[in-house]
Amino acid sequence: GIQVEQSPPDLILQEGANSTLRCNFSDSVNNLQWFHQNPWGQLINLFYIPSGTKQNGRLSATTVATERYSLLYISSSQTTDSGVYFCAVVSFNDYKLSFGAGTTVTVRA
């Protein structure tokens, strides 16, 4: 099956800092989503972005499908941004979301 690699595995930020999270995948995809898992375990949808660039407030994401990677940008980080960020993809000829191992982000005040 498709392999999804996220980097870095852990990220510690000072409040106000910017950061970039990366997701590499091993095959062509027709679906890519970024999620934020909050401390209560809830998976919050951030972006549905199989290709192109999207922005939502302080967060933005870019997927370059031809090069098999996606980036999630966090600007002016806040303590509420802490949690685990997951990238999940669906490869062609498949239907289930395959998840990366996640990036654990800790934002310190």
Added chain:
Amino acid sequence: GAGVSQSPSNKVTEKGKDVELRCDPISGHTALYWYRQSLGQGLEFLIYFQGNSAPDKSGLPSDRFSAERTGGSVSTLTIQRTQQEDSAVYLCASSLASEVTEAFFGQGTRLTVV
């Protein structure tokens, strides 16, 4: 409801007992997924339902696990003769179709087997 609803939120059960976990997908969503997340781990696919098609059960870890979806809506995941290694958060997701639409997750059921 507005989102995917799972119940119960928490379940503590004794080893060897059977448990049932429920998922109410978003109204109109035909695709439904179950995933499992063990402590500190990523998400592991369990089972997939799409409309009236036969479900994909390829992710179920053993024959103690089963799931059904009644009337194309509510789904129940059943774990028989629970073991301590079944302790995890069980997450349900739904989407409008299947692979090309956005999936939304419920809040999960935290299962603890003692």
